[in-house]
Amino acid sequence: MNCRRCGQLLFTQPSLTALISLRPLVKATLCNQCRQAFDRIDQAHCCQDCGRADVDGRCRDCMRWRKMDEPVLQNRGLFTYNDAMKDWIERYKGIGDYNLRDSFASDIVQFMQMRGCAFVPLTTEAGHFAERGFDPVLGLFAPLPLREWLVKDNTQMPQAKKNRAARLKTPQSFRCVATKEEMAKFDRICLLDDLYTTGRTLHHAAAAILTAGYKGKVISRSLIR
Numbered sequence: 001m002n003c004r005r006c007g008q009l010l011f012t013q014p015s016l017t018a019l020i021s022l023r024p025l026v027k028a029t030l031c032n033q034c035r036q037a038f039d040r041i042d043q044a045h046c047c048q049d050c051g052r053a054d055v056d057g058r059c060r061d062c063m064r065w066r067k068m069d070e071p072v073l074q075n076r077g078l079f080t081y082n083d084a085m086k087d088w089i090e091r092y093k094g095i096g097d098y099n100l101r102d103s104f105a106s107d108i109v110q111f112m113q114m115r116g117c118a119f120v121p122l123t124t125e126a127g128h129f130a131e132r133g134f135d136p137v138l139g140l141f142a143p144l145p146l147r148e149w150l151v152k153d154n155t156q157m158p159q160a161k162k163n164r165a166a167r168l169k170t171p172q173s174f175r176c177v178a179t180k181e182e183m184a185k186f187d188r189i190c191l192l193d194d195l196y197t198t199g200r201t202l203h204h205a206a207a208a209i210l211t212a213g214y215k216g217k218v219i220s221r222s223l224i225r
């Protein structure tokens with residue numbers, strides 16, 4: 001296999017620890033050099049609400065979210081949005097290179113080892129799916145058992161083309177299609193998204209789940225914060 005980022009041949013041999021852990025093996029898809037280009041968030045030192053890197057307590061954006069009539073969300077992100085990640089997102093979502101979907105598969109599987117938790121991806125709206133031909137969030141989180149409980153209606157303008165103020169004003173466009181009984185089988189629901197920017201999208205998704213009658217805890221995980 002070749003490195004998803006630089007294309008050099010990968011010599012992957014599972015480590016002894018990986019072999020004896022009895023966990024499903026997820027092959028490395030990036031070479032060591034390319035892995036180092038991405039900036040992992042120190043989970044012991046990030047905003048307790050949104051997972052933003054290098055924050056003590058709660059960041060200013062999250063203080064604002066707390067004052068609004070919105071569900072409190074505990075998000076954690078794997079990587080910061082540094083140059084390497086911006087470039088990766090552009091290649092994956094902008095250009096639409098679907099081969100890149102498993103670039104972080106092993107990180108995702110390790111990061112999301114949670115019991116009694118339903119993983120609910122924030123799926124793409126139909127219009128974007130038709131344009132791109134694939135759903136970037138489903139591709140990214142494919143190694144997890146996903147439950148497609150949220151449907152996103154077509155919005156007028158994609159989030160990526162909006163500034164911060166416009167993003168925050170975006171109206172709710174998620175609908176929960178799961179029944180209360182189905183959701184009640186899980187203590188927690190973990191929403192999954194590729195990128196946490198303002199938090200508007202994830203808060204809407206959480207609200208849709210709660211409005212549909214879910215009584216457990218809703219948390220979220222994003223590849224990038």
Ligand SMILES: [Zn+2]
Nearest residue numbers: 003006031034
């Ligand atoms: Zn590489």
Ligand SMILES: [Zn+2]
Nearest residue numbers: 047050059062
């Ligand atoms: Zn925060």
